[in-house]
Amino acid sequence: xxxxxxxxxxxxxxxxxxxxxxxxxxxxxxxxxxxxxxxxxxxxxxxxxxxxxxxxxxxxxxxxxxxxxxxxxxxxxxxxxxxxxxxxxxxxxxxxxxxxxxxxxxxxxxxxxxxxxxxxxxxxxxxxxxxxxxxxxxxxxxxxxxxxxxxxxxxxxxxxxxxxxxxxxxxxxxxxxxxxxxxxxxxxxxxxxxxxxxxxxxxxxxxxxxxxxxxxxxxxxxxxxxxxxxxxxxxxxxxxxxxxxxxxxxxxxxxxxxxxxxxxxxxxxxxxxxxxxxxxxxxxxxxxxxxxxxxxxxxxxxxxxxxxxxxxxxxxxxxxxxxxxxxxxxxxxxxxxxxxxxxxxxxxxxxxxxxxxxxxxxxxxxxxxxxxxxxxxxxxxxxxxxxxxxxxxxxxxxxxxxxxxxxxxxxxxxxxxxxxxxxxxxxxxxxxxxxxxxxxxxxxxxxxxxxxxxxxxxxxxxxxxxxxxxxx
Amino acid sequence: xxxxxxxxxxxxxxxxxxxxxxxxxxxxxxxxxxxxxxxxxxxxxxxxxxxxxxxxxxxxxxxxxxxxxxxxxxxxxxxxxxxxxxxxxxxxxxxxxxxxxxxxxxxxxxxxxxxxxxxxxxxxxxxxxxxxxxxxxxxxxxxxxxxxxxxxxxxxxxxxxxxxxxxxxxxxxxxxxxxxxxxxxxxxxxxxxxxxxxxxxxxxxxxxxxxxxxxxxxxxxxx
Ligand code: SF4
Numbered sequence: 001x002x003x004x005x006x007x008x009x010x011x012x013x014x015x016x017x018x019x020x021x022x023x024x025x026x027x028x029x030x031x032x033x034x035x036x037x038x039x040x041x042x043x044x045x046x047x048x049x050x051x052x053x054x055x056x057x058x059x060x061x062x063x064x065x066x067x068x069x070x071x072x073x074x075x076x077x078x079x080x081x082x083x084x085x086x087x088x089x090x091x092x093x094x095x096x097x098x099x100x101x102x103x104x105x106x107x108x109x110x111x112x113x114x115x116x117x118x119x120x121x122x123x124x125x126x127x128x129x130x131x132x133x134x135x136x137x138x139x140x141x142x143x144x145x146x147x148x149x150x151x152x153x154x155x156x157x158x159x160x161x162x163x164x165x166x167x168x169x170x171x172x173x174x175x176x177x178x179x180x181x182x183x184x185x186x187x188x189x190x191x192x193x194x195x196x197x198x199x200x201x202x203x204x205x206x207x208x209x210x211x212x213x214x215x216x217x218x219x220x221x222x223x224x225x226x227x228x229x230x231x232x233x234x235x236x237x238x239x240x241x242x243x244x245x246x247x248x249x250x251x252x253x254x255x256x257x258x259x260x261x262x263x264x265x266x267x268x269x270x271x272x273x274x275x276x277x278x279x280x281x282x283x284x285x286x287x288x289x290x291x292x293x294x295x296x297x298x299x300x301x302x303x304x305x306x307x308x309x310x311x312x313x314x315x316x317x318x319x320x321x322x323x324x325x326x327x328x329x330x331x332x333x334x335x336x337x338x339x340x341x342x343x344x345x346x347x348x349x350x351x352x353x354x355x356x357x358x359x360x361x362x363x364x365x366x367x368x369x370x371x372x373x374x375x376x377x378x379x380x381x382x383x384x385x386x387x388x389x390x391x392x393x394x395x396x397x398x399x400x401x402x403x404x405x406x407x408x409x410x411x412x413x414x415x416x417x418x419x420x421x422x423x424x425x426x427x428x429x430x431x432x433x434x435x436x437x438x439x440x441x442x443x444x445x446x447x448x449x450x451x452x453x454x455x456x457x458x459x460x461x462x463x464x465x466x467x468x469x470x471x472x
Numbered sequence: 473x474x475x476x477x478x479x480x481x482x483x484x485x486x487x488x489x490x491x492x493x494x495x496x497x498x499x500x501x502x503x504x505x506x507x508x509x510x511x512x513x514x515x516x517x518x519x520x521x522x523x524x525x526x527x528x529x530x531x532x533x534x535x536x537x538x539x540x541x542x543x544x545x546x547x548x549x550x551x552x553x554x555x556x557x558x559x560x561x562x563x564x565x566x567x568x569x570x571x572x573x574x575x576x577x578x579x580x581x582x583x584x585x586x587x588x589x590x591x592x593x594x595x596x597x598x599x600x601x602x603x604x605x606x607x608x609x610x611x612x613x614x615x616x617x618x619x620x621x622x623x624x625x626x627x628x629x630x631x632x633x634x635x636x637x638x639x640x641x642x643x644x645x646x647x648x649x650x651x652x653x654x655x656x657x658x659x660x661x662x663x664x665x666x667x668x669x670x671x672x673x674x675x676x677x678x679x680x681x682x683x684x685x686x687x688x689x690x691x692x693x694x695x
Binding site (some may be wrong): 024027031038039042045056059063066067068069070074083084085090135137152154155158163184187189194198215223224225229232243249250251252256257258265267268270274276277279280295297304307411 | 476498515568589609618622625647660661666680
């Protein structure tokens with residue numbers, strides 16, 4: 001996927017003016033937030049489980065080399081193979097080599113963000129292999145030639161009528177006058193078409209939510225069951241997963257599963273949680289004959305030992321974006337790469353470079369909701385702040401921002417001047433806000449006020465008020 | 473091989489470990505894998521037998537599964553025929569060669585046709601005998617193999633799972649221990665934790681059942 005993160009501002013402006021998108025984004029604000037809250041409230045141990053989930057990941061990351069070694073050993077002991085891939089290119093190449101070894105023509109795929117990251121579909125297609133996305137949302141995006149806009153609800157930016165139009169455009173073998181007015185009929189049509197793909201595919205590619213070192217298993221979670229058809233019908237199952245997905249034991253996976261589904265969709269447990277270990281055993285009448293795991297680094301090992309190591313705890317639940325006011329306003333595509341929302345704002349600069357994605361950590365109100373819901377307690381605002389500092393130190397910010405921040409820093413170190421100037425500014429803004437108490441335009445802040453009003457500040461600064469009260 | 477060494481080497485340098493003086497870390501990892509200790513297990517499922525079974529049913533029904541119960545295996549065939557009839561499905565199903573299934577009096581189920589083997593396109597109902605159940609979440613746990621082919625839980629229109637009442641545990645950890653006791657660390661090719669029928673909310677977050685897997689899931693508790 002091409003990186004359009006440098007155009008965050010332009011992307012955001014377009015998103016804010018896109019009425020279809022704005023309507024679709026309403027579904028996030030209303031659905032996910034409440035569902036997570038209800039599920040978390042129903043489990044008294046939830047906060048404790050979050051602490052434990054964090055500790056499991058921290059322990060694993062501190063011993064990551066050893067757990068990866070252990071995982072390789074157990075996969076191989078069960079008859080599978082593991083391939084390490086340092087870069088995105090190495091990873092997609094590894095998948096291609098396996099496909100070629102098995103003379104594959106078609107590949108079914110279950111949703112996997114890392115496969116987006118390594119641009120697997122585009123590559124396989126170029127090499128003459130047809131990949132078919134089987135998650136309903138991903139299938140819709142594939143026929144639209146679009147990227148996911150959310151890590152667990154990839155087509156959240158679309159409305160039903162758009163999907164209907166796409167199905168009519170692409171499924172031309174079906175009668176034109178068929179009724180597609182209901183989401184259920186759209187689903188039925190996709191189900192029928194994908195059923196044939198499942199039955200005829202040569203290779204099935206899935207991601208993994210966790211890799212268990214103890215048993216050599218890939219734990220794969222879906223609600224649709226598409227990952228299960230993807231891995232049990234073709235003769236080859238390839239798991240593409242990034243290195244930080246490994247956990248020590250089945251019990252560690254159990255605790256992480258308890259916080260994953262609740263944080264993601266508000267379910268106590270996803271419909272299908274599958275532990276896949278090696279190829280089919282002697283006497284098994286179904287299941288793949290070969291089992292491969294491609295372990296993708298693609299920049300992650302460089303995060304270890306840095307401030308950003310904490311980001312590798314992420315279990316891709318999506319809660320941070322579901323609760324993010326910026327994501328709610330602009331949607332996922334605005335972030336310009338695979339991972340949107342707060343987690344993307346931290347991860348994308350790590351993986352594609354802060355020079356490309358430096359705008360993302362700036363697209364935050366620092367309200368802290370992401371951190372407050374993150375099941376593995378990643379301090380997302382703190383990490384975004386690290387990127388900002390890094391960007392500033394490397395002189396990557398636009399001149400206006402640098403000058404502004406420089407001036408602020410100058411004043412912040414001179415309290416008297418600071419107080420005087422902020423006092424003046426507060427009075428001026430308060431007057432300008434008038435009785436409405438809001439400012440609908442402001443010089444130098446058009447970017448802010450174009451889409452919302454700025455609340456006018458109180459006429460006196462806090463410091464001035466404090467002083468006056470103490471004096472009274 | 474080179475990529476593996478590169479990546480592991482990069483991680484080791486980042487963690488500032490010296491691979492030749494790494495005994496303590498190695499011990500910590502070996503112990504954790506050996507001990508596979510439990511974390512907090514929710515109190516929700518820690519209930520006396522009958523209440524635990526009731527919780528299992530309640531949790532599953534809350535996610536659109538249906539449940540039934542018979543007192544013995546001998547009653548299963550007639551109960552299944554009645555279930556298919558009530559659902560308006562053809563009186564046929566496919567199952568694996570699990571001895572518990574083989575021994576059932578299928579002839580009592582009248583017109584019910586019973587085929588065996590992995591699922592085929594067009595199957596309307598698939599039957600598997602579960603390894604265990606988990607009351608905490610209403611989950612059935614099935615393992616792959618000739619006894620209960622995995623595809624039977626995914627390809628047919630309707631999935632039916634039999635769960636022995638005395639295998640319904642309060643929590644996931646109990647089932648993980650039972651898997652370890654039965655299989656050691658060599659798990660079957662697939663262990664499926666199934667909690668309700670297939671669903672998708674990808675179109676405008678509208679919840680729809682029967683995305684790719686079964687449109688309905690019926691769990692029949694035995695005992
Ligand atoms: S950062 Fe936390 S909340 Fe966001 S996707 Fe990752 S685990 Fe979930």
